[in-house]
Amino acid sequence: MQTKKLEIKLDHLTKKFNDYLAVDDFSLEIYQGDCIGLIGPNGAGKTTLLRMVSGILKENNGGVYFNDQPIEKQRHLIGYLPQYPNFYDWMTAEEVLVFNSKLFGMSNEEIKQRIPEVLELVGLVGCEKRKVTGFSGGMRQRLGIAQAVIHKPSFVILDEPVSALDPIGRREVLDLIEKIKEETTIILSTHILSDAQEICNRFCILKKGKKVDDFYYADLQKKYTKNTLSIELREPNLDWIEYLKKLEFIDKVTNLNNSIYIEANKDKKDWSYLILESINQFKVEFLRIDVDKFSLEEYFMELVGETIA
Numbered sequence: 001m002q003t004k005k006l007e008i009k010l011d012h013l014t015k016k017f018n019d020y021l022a023v024d025d026f027s028l029e030i031y032q033g034d035c036i037g038l039i040g041p042n043g044a045g046k047t048t049l050l051r052m053v054s055g056i057l058k059e060n061n062g063g064v065y066f067n068d069q070p071i072e073k074q075r076h077l078i079g080y081l082p083q084y085p086n087f088y089d090w091m092t093a094e095e096v097l098v099f100n101s102k103l104f105g106m107s108n109e110e111i112k113q114r115i116p117e118v119l120e121l122v123g124l125v126g127c128e129k130r131k132v133t134g135f136s137g138g139m140r141q142r143l144g145i146a147q148a149v150i151h152k153p154s155f156v157i158l159d160e161p162v163s164a165l166d167p168i169g170r171r172e173v174l175d176l177i178e179k180i181k182e183e184t185t186i187i188l189s190t191h192i193l194s195d196a197q198e199i200c201n202r203f204c205i206l207k208k209g210k211k212v213d214d215f216y217y218a219d220l221q222k223k224y225t226k227n228t229l230s231i232e233l234r235e236p237n238l239d240w241i242e243y244l245k246k247l248e249f250i251d252k253v254t255n256l257n258n259s260i261y262i263e264a265n266k267d268k269k270d271w272s273y274l275i276l277e278s279i280n281q282f283k284v285e286f287l288r289i290d291v292d293k294f295s296l297e298e299y300f301m302e303l304v305g306e307t308i309a
């Protein structure tokens, strides 16, 4: 089995504003290739946490380690998109990118080569000479992402990258993140679950500054998805039901007024395919078949105890 490489360690991060504990003893190990959705209600502490990770905000306690070294000397390996990217609107897109490249100490030669690559990546080719003031929300956000990745960081922090966008802008930015994650470890915050679910493979849930849970989606799905099918019959078919009961991989068959609920052994794969074959074989007439799906939304609601949007 391939072992995951630990890239960033957030170690007991704590931040207080006066007496208010905005982030409370938060630890997380981030592995290369993770795309983590940091989820939580408004005011949970997401921005405060991400600002500490990016180095903009100094923690009261704890630390951030990149490849086992304190982050302070390795900021060039991190890209950061703040919740409200602030551009000088009188600058052109190209000027914004040159300005940021210089902040990262890139040479003129590197900048000349990198800017067309990044414009291509974020879909802003042809807009380089346009002033930012005329950009749509989606274009501004894509420019914000361009400035976050201009120096080819291996870890990118995106604070609410899509929440403020209209559906078109949102689509553009989600597609862009999808591309970036192929080569970059990502943590992004959002309070919109469906966006995170579309692009993230891992989730971390924050509530009142505390980590409530942290999991890979595939693991959770495996744990909670039941091997069940519900089938509503048009006509009773007792022969078929008897046949089902005798199958060694079926744990339970319930028949309630022609609504059949079938539960299979958890380890059995492709079992629903076998059931569908038997439906054909026994000429079962049905109105509806439902697969029992794991709902991430329900899981969040259980943990956070309120709607997160």
Ligand SMILES: Nc1ncnc2c1ncn2[C@@H]1O[C@H](COP(=O)(O)OP(=O)(O)OP(=O)(O)O)[C@@H](O)[C@H]1O
Pocket (backbone or CB within 6 Å): 017, 020, 022, 040, 041, 042, 043, 044, 045, 046, 047, 048, 049, 191
């Ligand atoms: N500079 C600050 N001074 C005082 N309190 C602050 C400061 N920044 C954040 N807070 C408080 O810390 C808490 C966490 O805020 P934060 O912005 O990190 O939450 P969030 O999860 O990002 O929320 P949202 O989803 O609304 O952006 C809030 O109660 C907020 O009012």
